[in-house]
Amino acid sequence: MSRILIVEDEESIAELEKDYLELSGFEVEIEENGAKGLKRALEEEFNMFILDLMLPDMDGFDICKSIREVKNTPILMISAKKDDIDKIRGLGLGADDYMTKPFSPSEMVARVKAHLARYERLIGTGVQENDVIEIRGIKIDKTARRVWVNGEEKTFTTKEFDLLTFLAQNPNHVYTKEELFRKIWDMESIGDIATVTVHIKKIREKIEFSTSKPQYIETIWGVGYRFKV
Numbered sequence: 172m173s174r175i176l177i178v179e180d181e182e183s184i185a186e187l188e189k190d191y192l193e194l195s196g197f198e199v200e201i202e203e204n205g206a207k208g209l210k211r212a213l214e215e216e217f218n219m220f221i222l223d224l225m226l227p228d229m230d231g232f233d234i235c236k237s238i239r240e241v242k243n244t245p246i247l248m249i250s251a252k253k254d255d256i257d258k259i260r261g262l263g264l265g266a267d268d269y270m271t272k273p274f275s276p277s278e279m280v281a282r283v284k285a286h287l288a289r290y291e292r293l294i295g296t297g298v299q300e301n302d303v304i305e306i307r308g309i310k311i312d313k314t315a316r317r318v319w320v321n322g323e324e325k326t327f328t329t330k331e332f333d334l335l336t337f338l339a340q341n342p343n344h345v346y347t348k349e350e351l352f353r354k355i356w357d358m359e360s361i362g363d364i365a366t367v368t369v370h371i372k373k374i375r376e377k378i379e380f381s382t383s384k385p386q387y388i389e390t391i392w393g394v395g396y397r398f399k400v
């Protein structure tokens with residue numbers, strides 16, 4: 172049974188999330204305190220974290236950043252703040268998804284299931300010989316989930332790695348943001364295609380010599396992105 176940690180100081184919201192997730196078969200723990208939530212996240216084994224952005228002692232940004240330094244476990248951030256800058260910051264720190272309050276509990280459950288299913292497929296795949304992609308100085312080890320750029324290893328979040336790998340496996344094919352969101356996040360884009368833009372930006376910072384003149388991931392204006400070989 173997948174185990175989920177909710178870090179949320181509003182008891183009514185935390186209990187609502189817990190009820191819906193438990194009805195779907197998940198084991199759920201709640202922490203109202205950010206520091207305690209982070210301590211549990213780092214010391215215990217959970218399959219997913221749901222973080223509120225605004226907490227009285229430590230905000231969700233700091234918790235997300237600290238978790239990402241040591242774990243690739245999926246992270247869903249939830250906030251009453253609808254500003255794109257907060258969404259971009261959260262995703263930039265390594266969150267896999269971002270939802271704004273008020274939200275549909277059913278949609279939250281659907282997103283949790285999608286992220287868990289993808290993550291479990293990735294960590295549960297047993298391949299005897301590593302599957303490696305090499306393109307013009309970039310080496311992607313799909314089995315070990317590691318990336319090197321001109322011999323230097325780079326660290327990628329789960330979704331950054333998935334997006335880079337998908338584009339590299341389908342070179343010269345132009346994908347819209349909506350298509351990439353469906354492919355990588357396993358769900359329809361519900362006004363969240365900014366997620367794709369943020370992840371492309373983070374990937375470029377790690378693989379491109381110049382982000383202003385990308386040599387690998389090209390922007391096709393008015394359409395989407397393609398990986399050039």
